[in-house]
Amino acid sequence: MTDYGQELAFGTFLTPDAARPDDVVELALLTEAAGLDLATFQDHPYQSRFLDAWALAATVLARTTTLRVTTNVTNLPLRPPFVLAKTVASLDRLSRGRVELGLGAGAFWEAIEAAGGPRRTGGEARAALAEGIDIIRATWDDSRRAVRVEGRHYRAAGVHPGPAPAHPVEIWIGAVGPRMLALTGQVGDGWLPSQAYVPPEALADGSARIDDAALAAGREPAAVRRLYNVNPSTDPGWAEWLAELTLTHGTSTFIMAGDDPRSIGRFGTEVAPAVRALVEAERSRTAAAEPPSAAATAATAARADEVVEVRRGRPVEPTADPGVRRSGATPWDEASRPTYVSSLRPLTWTDHERASGQHLVDIHDHLRGELARLYDLIDQVEAGTMDAGRARSLINEMTLRQNDWALGAYCQSYCRLVTTHHTIEDTSMFPHLRASDPELSPVIDRLEEEHHAIARVLDDVDRALVSVVSGVHDTAPLRASVDLLADTMTSHLSYEERELVEPLARFGYTAG
Known part of the structure; x- marks a missing residue:
């Protein structure tokens, strides 16, 4: 496998604990403050201990300015696709483009059925997911006159689309089995597995199946973002391991599970910057080893020089005070x-x-x-x-x-x-x-x-x-x-x- 060259991103996978609603929001604020890109929440509507994932997402979006937010992943059988599309698009517009859509075919069918949802076989769940994605994307396309999808599990019979999201919302699919992986390659914008279900040694096979399906559907494999829910670690070599997953398997978004504030702080302020530096250095080294192309620019050369300087041990330079003052007052000496x-x-x-x-x-x-x-x-x-x-x-x-x-x-x-x-x-x-x-x-x-x-x-x-x-x-x-x-x-x-x-x-x- 290979590095797809996708931009790196880092986030958290937080428990929507209804007994600690303020703490959950604070963990999301810490996610942003620590320099991370993304906060995600599991979506189990039938679980009485959990807050509603999308209500929590809306609250976090209102309290943050740069953080992107999504479910990890949305329980489609309990969220009708047209209404889900409207929720996601509305939050994306209200937050100025900070929402993505993690989406799953469903699990825990007895609990879903108890909550009024359907019980589906594996094949039915996959078919329903494909139909749901068709409706969601059609609903976001406000250039259409109407949304019409006639599926076995979901249908839209001429409803008006819109609103469109503020940015092209990506659909990240939680896939494990071969057929779900193929569906991800065919129609997904991202693959979102968890380390607990897809261990690192299984990433290569999963990515290969996605790549094959993408190519068969006329898509570039790199169009499918590779995300990974990872377990927290205190291993000094954790950053190196994550960087290796990027360079070997193309994983570009790492989402750390857990609710420990110290781990979140370290992930954002130490681990994520180290992974970025390691991947940037290797990408620059690889690019330098290839014959120059007509598309090479002075900016690229400058970035390569920067990496060389970093590897030589150049210190971080504090920003100097220019000494220019606008006011005659000062609160200190x-x-x-x-x-x-x-x-x-x-x-x-x-x-x-x-x-x-x-x-x-x-x-x-x-x-x-x-x-x-x-x-x-x-x-x-x-x-x-x-x-x-x-x-x-x-x-x-x-x-x-x-x-x-x-x-x-x-x-x-x-x-x-x-x-x-x-x-x-x-x-x-x-x-x-x-x-x-x-x-x-x-x-x-x-x-x-x-x-x-x-x-x-x-x-x-x-x-x-x-x-x-x-x-x-x-x-x-x-x-x-x-x-x-x-x-x-x-x-x-x-x-x-x-x-x-x-x-x-x-x-x-x-x-x-």
Whole structure:
């Protein structure tokens, strides 16, 4: 088998425990905060202990900004395909394109029958799944005049299609047997097996069956995304193993099962970046070994050079503070900031160390982008093209306003969640860094002080917006408060990177 070259993605497979609804949502928020791409939930409507999967998905979508969400996988026998298509498309539009559709033919037939669904044989379930996919895709195609599918198990007799999803929603099929694998190759956008049912040594055979069916149907095998529900692991070589699955079997999306916040944090901040670096390096090496083509570009060459630099041990570079200030005020004395100087042996800056250190810079870049967006909103308020109340609402949705900016959105969400199970002192990142090297304590104390100061500056921005909402036409105080916020954030983010990129690369985000 081979690497299909698909973009890598990482996510979580969370239990929709009805006894802990707040915790389930917090785990999804942690999934996003840890830098992961996707949160998924099992769908067993007949299970009294579980929340409804799509109601949970809607709640999570409303609380997140970048996270994609899906079921893993939807129980089709208990969800009529036309209505399911409408649910998925509606959520995709409401979330601006962050929904995919995991879909299964059904199992646990006695429970399905007890809930009012049909009992089907294996062949009937496959046929029903194919018919259901036809109806779902036709419903999403609003260029049609009507949806008409006459199947043995499902039918649509001229119902109007729509709405169309905001983006091309992919249908990922949970398939195990040979005939389900063939159906996946014929009509699926992805194959979503679980490690418990399809062990790693069975991936090659499953992919081969999908490839053969895809080719027979006139499709490219690479058009079928290869996903994998994997068990969590503390093995130091886990990232290398996942990268090998990508390079050998083409697996491009890894979804970790389990509800342990520490495992989710490590998967997002350590394992996923390491897998990306390993796969990128190997793909670049392989591309460099092939004869150059006319399609090769300077950008590709630059990326290859970047990988070579990484392998030579180039350290992560903190973002320098440009020193430009818009406001004459400041909430702190920058000259009094402590500095951390490690007495330990210098880092070798392996791919893994670079990934851990780079994560902080990447999230800070997102926050810097939000500052630019904030200025754009204020410009619109001053120009009269946006209502101040709407601007306030949008600002309150930003990562920086949710107070999730400290140490990448990671720390705040992580600490808030684990306090329901453990104590902050035992599990959060700051105590972990303090324990790893007590010499970091003065820097961490100062960063925490600055977090509180920035929270007060954000409150000043909000008060200024409220004033404008209340009818005050002078926007000068609003502009001044935003200028101060930009100054403090620019200064703080650069200071935090300068002091913590190296410790995070050395010690990681959490213990264990």
